[in-house]
Amino acid sequence: MDFLQPTTWAEALEAKAAHPDAVAVAGGTDVMVGINFGHLRPSLLMDLTRVEDLQEWSIEDGAVRLGAGVSYARVIAELGTQLPGLAMASRTIGSPQIRNRGTVGGNLATASPAGDAHPALLAADAQVEVASVRGSRRIPVPDFYTGVKRNAMDADELITAVLVVPPSGPQQYSKIGTRNAMVISVAAFGLALHPDRRAVGTGIGSAAPTPRRAPAAEQFLADELTGTGLWESRAELPAATAGRFGELVADAASPIDDVRGSARYRLHALSVMACRALTWAWADYRTDTGKEV
């Protein structure tokens, strides 16, 4: 095994082009587990923690440009206002030690259906910026996940950043596990209300081969809120609407039975989480009257 420690992004991309089978490591919370257990023996291990550009976030064209190497701890500490859903998801991840090392870029690279950042990124309509020596491109996050632990990147590409537009409305995140810390989610759900464009965003985790949205639930809720004038009135949300939204979210999932939970439980959990997340988000929206939409 070779170990490479590029200090510039250009150097990292050159190395990835020359060694497409190289494995990039940032926080090591997935890659080092694979190496420690003998499941992963890359010919080249490329440490990205010395590439400074990846460790920064900035505001670019009204969106947060989150460098792939920014840790969850920093998302929580620095981006709670701009990326509330992702910050909520980040708080549920692992432990302080894991949040100090793990990165959103790493979560995307691993592309596990159970990755905690994914539902929040889906709900917020994030884009993933990937690059190679051939150039860079942006992939809408729903198109990024292509299978269990597979993503849309070519072999010579690396993740540069995630782009997320700051919210125009409340966001929520819910995750079920067997305890509060150090759990792989049994099921997770992310929600974003986008009152500026009268739209709803959703993200489902651990309940399908990939993280995915629930488009029918999004459309149902957006139509309900528009049709009944609730976006403007901010009146109480009918319980039946929240309940139906929860059912439609569960309908979008296709979970399996595994050691963490049964498919049946996951579907039930998703409908409850979606209903609750919407109830919380709507309560936030009703009290957030200062924001013009």
Added chain:
Amino acid sequence: MRLICTVNGTQQQVDDVWEGESLLYVLRERMGLPGSKNACEQGECGSCTVLLDGLPVCACLVAAGQAEARQVETVEGMADGGALDPVQQAFLDAGAVQCGFCTPGLLVSTRDLLQRSGRPSDAETREALAGNLCRCTGYEKILDAVRLAADRLAQSGTGGHR
């Protein structure tokens, strides 16, 4: 490959490090610092918690080369010669140590917590120590030890924000 980093204030150089090796392995097997414990090797248990450039991390998940030129602090760096760190003394006095395997990681995490937040609430303590598993104590004595250490550090004026 060669690795040079600073451990507990002393520059260390080790050779013939395997590129896939963890910082934990380097500390224990190459630098003669077995205080950080090797249990789960997947970041679940916190027994290998060290500070890397001042942040608590699981040493088992840090690739050795990622520690190049960095500052590492382990449990071996806590005592000042024969004098225990107040956190170590509090763990002894409160009976927070049973089999002892989780203790080094808990000491490092607790010391970090008390340096950031002088008088943490129990909820803050539980959150800060959520990545350190103990299978013996049931955690109550550990919470006692954290409170005792916080009290003593506050009285001596050596805790609080860094």
